[in-house]
Amino acid sequence: MAGYDIGITDINTRGKSGAKNYTEFTSSLGLIGRIAGACRVTRFGKVLLHFLTLQRKDNAFNLSLAERYQYLYWLTVKDSDRFLTVMNLVARYEDAPLKCLQDEFQSVYVGFLDHRITTEDERTARDILSLRNSVTHQWKSPQRYAESIVPPRVNWLVDLGLATIAPSHQRSVRLTQSGHDVLNHLPRLPNSELRYVNQSWVRNEFFSSVGPAIARRQGELWKDAAFPGKDERLLSLLILAFKVLRGSPTPKVSLLPVLLFIATSLATEGLWIETKELREELENMARSGAIPFDVRFSHRENESYVICRPA
16 A cells, blocks of 8 residues: 555535445445446455355444454554544543544644654655645634544444443543553554554554454464464465455466455454565465465555466
8 A cells, every 4th residue: 555545535424325425435445446337346345245244143233353353454554544533532532522522633633644744754744744734724614524524433433342432412432441452552653642553564563463452352473373284274264365355267366355364364263463474474385385376476566466376
């Protein structure tokens, strides 16, 4: 994910059906795409779809463990600054009414972006500065903007089990223990109490940092785990991922969806492995001939893939 993603398109419910809101949200996460006015599941959506089909639920909003990992992963990739600004706000003003969070959002968001500028390379810092200036000078009615930004993200936190909303007219919001645990595992912005993430953190620390907090269990790092058939377990998941994600007669699939499929599957078992670590392990297994696949990695995500070797 090169460059700086300024965030998901805000959901303004005026004049839109519920179905359209959910479609736009799913599209903005990159889980579905549009071609000639029709929606299709993307290669990343196929990963989520696999986990959606594993169990039947009476209430679709009661997310499974795998769903929570997948949704939180994509929120940290696509919407981290706004999502974490709201999460930081909820942590700062424990039991604050929703209106209070909306009133405070712009000032905290601008401060968040000011600190973020110091953490990134020159090109990304310029993008953040441009966004920061837009928020400061072009939001003619900050409260109106916050009304379309804060409530959806509060509801996402609730769906993920990271926050609760009190059943009162003030709709006070507070983090759950899992919410506090997730936030406490994120890095701090320099000279600030605010928590943030960047793409390096997502590749290197996402599952091991948020995994135990989401699952509410300690689990074990994959690199430290020792059990019979460990390599065979990885191979079986790779074969399953290849089968689920393959979308053409060509015997190859995109690499990142494979990594997310395997890392999420292991996380539901209490085994934490990062996508970068997993990629390197699969590369080593491919070079040694331990798996019937080649792993081709490029810093351009669209050019990275797993390819099946001829029998």
